[in-house]
Amino acid sequence: MLDGGLSAVYTFFNPNVPGASFGVYNTLRQSHLCRDLNLPYFHLGYWLRDTRKMDYKANFQLLESLVNGVWREFTRAAFESAF
Numbered sequence: 001m002l003d004g005g006l007s008a009v010y011t012f013f014n015p016n017v018p019g020a021s022f023g024v025y026n027t028l029r030q031s032h033l034c035r036d037l038n039l040p041y042f043h044l045g046y047w048l049r050d051t052r053k054m055d056y057k058a059n060f061q062l063l064e065s066l067v068n069g070v071w072r073e074f075t076r077a078a079f080e081s082a083f
Contacts, residue, residue, distance in 0.1 A: 005041030006034045015053035023056040031060075 001007075008030055014022070027044060034042040044063070047054050057063070065074035 002041075002043065005039045005043060006030055006037075007043040008045040021056070023053070024059070027056070027060060 008026065014020075031042050044057050044060065047057050061075075063074040064071045066072075
């Protein structure tokens with residue numbers, strides 16, 4: 001828990017369980033918890049390009065990314081072509 005939000009940085013799951021969608025489940029559960037606690041932000045945690053287990057994060061909007069010290073909207077197109 002952070003000031004003003006929740007962080008999923010330390011959410012772990014096994015990406016090799018077919019059809020399980022643990023990342024999606026955890027994200028939905030934690031975002032609902034954030035809403036229930038009246039917290040304005042939910043941090044999905046780090047994202048590493050070309051890491052299949054993190055691809056689900058692109059399906060959640062509105063995303064923001066810290067780029068050169070400035071928070072910017074991070075669209076799915078930007079997600080797919082980043083870096």
